[in-house]
Amino acid sequence: MVNQQIVQIFNRIADLLEISGENPFRVRAYRNAARTIESLGRNLEEMLKNGEDLTSLPGIGRDLADKIREIVETGSLGKLVDLESRVPPALVELLKVEGLGPKRIKVLHEQLGITSLEELQEAAAQGKIRKLPGFGRKTEELILKGVVLAKKEGRRFRWSVAESYVEELLKYIKKAPGLEKVQAAGSFRRKRDTVGDLDILVTAGNPGVVIEHFVRFQGIKNVISQGQTRSTVILQSDLQVDLRAVDVECYGSALHYFTGSKAHNIAIRAIAQKAGLKINEYGIFRDNKRMGGREEQDIFQAVGLPFIEPELRENRGEIEAARAGRLPGLITLQDIRGDLHMHTTWSDGKYTVEAMARTAAAMGYEYIAITDHSKRMSITRGLDEQRLMEQAEEIERVREDVKGMAILKGIEVDILEDGSLDLTDQALSTLDIVIAAIHSKFRLSREKQTRRILKALDNPYVNIIAHPTGRLIGEREGYQVDMERIMEHARENGCFLELNAQPARLDLNDLNLKLAHDNGLKVAISTDSHNSDSLLFMRYGINQARRGWIEPRDVINTRPLDKLLKLLKR
């Protein structure tokens, strides 16, 4: 929590400094520090308590370390209070308007006294803005449109949703005359759980023709810009799409550049710079002589590094790991041997045990676990001890019918408010696998919620904690827990955490997965399927796992059945 608070304060300071026309590099320093903290995976408050030196963190020097200490100790920051007293805080929201940066906001504020989106909209509607120096009719129109978008700003699309747009768009773009290559880059290629906009890279003999074709896509609401090598449009869904066209000779360098992340690119370029090289989207240059850039690999080669998978490119240690020859061998879909979390008609699933087993067999799995809800989840017709026994009989029958598929008897048992479980130990003892999950009382304090899960982990039959933070992407924050403590306790008890592969959950997230990877805690990647189609959600889980540096050995359901069963015996 403290980390997130610090991230917010630093980003806010950066915004305020930017508007007041401060040195842009100082602004960047605050943003860099915020990004470092965001992807830290460790609690700054605890680091301070342990007497650790925060200036060893990248982008954090003496000054920012002191400011972090001030926030931890007092809950606020004098510098922010001071800035907010000098700059109207509402001006910050004007930065969200497309086309408005610090300079123009300054003019709008000084000349027209504008301090909020509403006032901006009013001034634009009254035609006051076009009269300002450096502004004109077009800018005013852009602002009017931008204000509307800014008011619903912050919207990100789940990766799985973005994927459907990408498929449709690529299919259309491929019809462009003279098109050579087309590839979605950006956060989509890095497989982030959410995508803010789409970056699409093309190569073509005549890029102008491809861009002409692109802006005529029927799903477009608004064309923001259209040039010879790039174009930006807004789709009906408000998803922004940036198309960039380069020569095929530049494909590799452009792909690296447009894949990002920004932080990763900056770090790579800094290395190149020290070696006397210049890297941009057109290639690698030494003294204006082009050294390569046709393949993405050329970029890494130029800075003396092995290829780094797109999912790792967040400047979260991948460059150091690459240099040390310690990049993870990332998991792939082919490594998965079974699915350990799914529901059937016994609770809120739509398909029978047999139907799920047959679909899993067709996918080439060796095993599945049937894990319906327990009785507390009455809305799902959760199982009590009696129905659990009846289900066991059915599972045994299906085992006979579906040869070659091991069907584990399991449960997704509710963790009650006090950390006890919703079924008796006697009932749990009859099962092959026990997944415990929180479905109620999301708003307990961090301490209580943590203890609740720690206690569940102490039950001798629990193997896995399902969707460990309970977040629903874009809908609900996760519940507050001390993830480091939970992971430590899980590891000590021979338990595992789940990476729930539902596209709306993807819980654990990438940072927590990396924490698990770094601490030697194994995870289960499971689809939590409620119908047989969603067994295919496994690939979303794999995407997320790769972002979290997860290797096959970090995952229990990459094991053959006998090894898996050993792991499930605590």
Add this chain to the structure above:
DNA sequence: GCCGTTTTCGGCCCGACTGTTTTCAGTCG
């Protein structure tokens, strides 16, 4: 405000697009 096996000062990624300029500033990614 950060950073340094060329540097403790003087750098900090860099090019495209737009609009309002008459040669470029502002913004964006």
